[in-house]
Amino acid sequence: MRDHRPQPANDFFNNTRFKDLQEKAIILSKLSHVLKDSLPKGCEDHCRVANYRQGSLVIEVSSSVWATRINYERLTILSTFRKHGLPGLSNLEVKINPDLARSFVGEKPEVYKTETQAKRELSKAAASALEMVAETASPKLKKRLESLAALANKK
Incomplete structure (x- = not known):
């Protein structure tokens, strides 16, 4: 029978599964920073590292447009990650996640902001x-x- 009494928080934080999950999250965060530094201006907000497993890096992008741009930069990204501590990286997988695009609804990145038109005057x-x-x-x-x-x- 399971023990349903409250457990100390230390038991949760000392749990090996939680530690593994926390370490993986920290690693993915560091990899995301490396990715953002290696991308051209404007791309960094539309991409993130989703996972790294068995020599394959999974990158999520907000749309197919950004997936195409990432695929053009594939070799540069691979060499950058190999220099920054992933010498065993052999594959780059790009996946589209529309939820990334939803974070930009209502605000346009500076790349897409247009200048306001001058008011027309009637002679x-x-x-x-x-x-x-x-x-x-x-x-x-x-x-x-x-x-x-x-x-x-x-x-």
Whole structure:
């Protein structure tokens, strides 16, 4: 029968399975830092090391676009990891994980930010042309054309 009484936290932290899991997480974190340092600017936020087992490194990317870019950099990444403590690395596996892309919803990385467009101003000549057209237009259109012409007069 199992003992369902509360156990001391030290028993959990001293458990060999937990220690192995913790060590693997630390190793993967260090490998992710090496990966981010070896990638071109803009790629680092869309990729992470998912696993390393039996000489094969698994990298997760946010979309197929990033998978293609990683595959172009495959040889560079392999040589970088071999120099940084993984001489037995023989294979690089790229997997797509859409959950990585969801972390960017609502915010655009600096690479994709566009400049704001300059506000367009309506000239006096265009405003007078709109007012002339408004004289012969239907009441609904007349109201809208006059409001557009008024924008030129606000300057």
